[in-house]
Amino acid sequence: MYRKDLIDILFNHPQSVRDLSALMEEPIKDMVSDLQHLQKSLRHSPYDLEITPAKCKHCGFGFSRSHMTRPGRCPKCRSTWIDPPLIGVTEKH
Numbered sequence: 001m002y003r004k005d006l007i008d009i010l011f012n013h014p015q016s017v018r019d020l021s022a023l024m025e026e027p028i029k030d031m032v033s034d035l036q037h038l039q040k041s042l043r044h045s046p047y048d049l050e051i052t053p054a055k056c057k058h059c060g061f062g063f064s065r066s067h068m069t070r071p072g073r074c075p076k077c078r079s080t081w082i083d084p085p086l087i088g089v090t091e092k093h
C-alpha cells in the first residue's frame, strides 16, 4: 500500500530524498531504505526507479548513480554547491 503511494508520488515527478522525506514525514535514513526496497520490488514490475545522479554546480562533476542522498562535498573541486540526486519512477520501455 505504502509503496504504491510512493510510485504514485514519484511517477514522472522526480524529487530529492530530502523533499520526499519531508512529504512522507519520515527520517531521511528510513526514506532511503524504503526507496532501496522499492527499487528491488520494481524489478519485476512495469516500472523502473530512475535516479538522476547528483551533480556539482561548481565544476560539473557527475556523481555515481548509486547515491540517493546529496553528497556533502565534490571530490573534484571540494565545493558544497551540489544538486541533489533526483529519484523518480518511470515506465519501462
Ligand SMILES: [Zn+2]
Pocket: 056, 057, 058, 059, 060, 061, 074, 075, 076, 077, 078, 079
Ligand atoms: Zn565540483
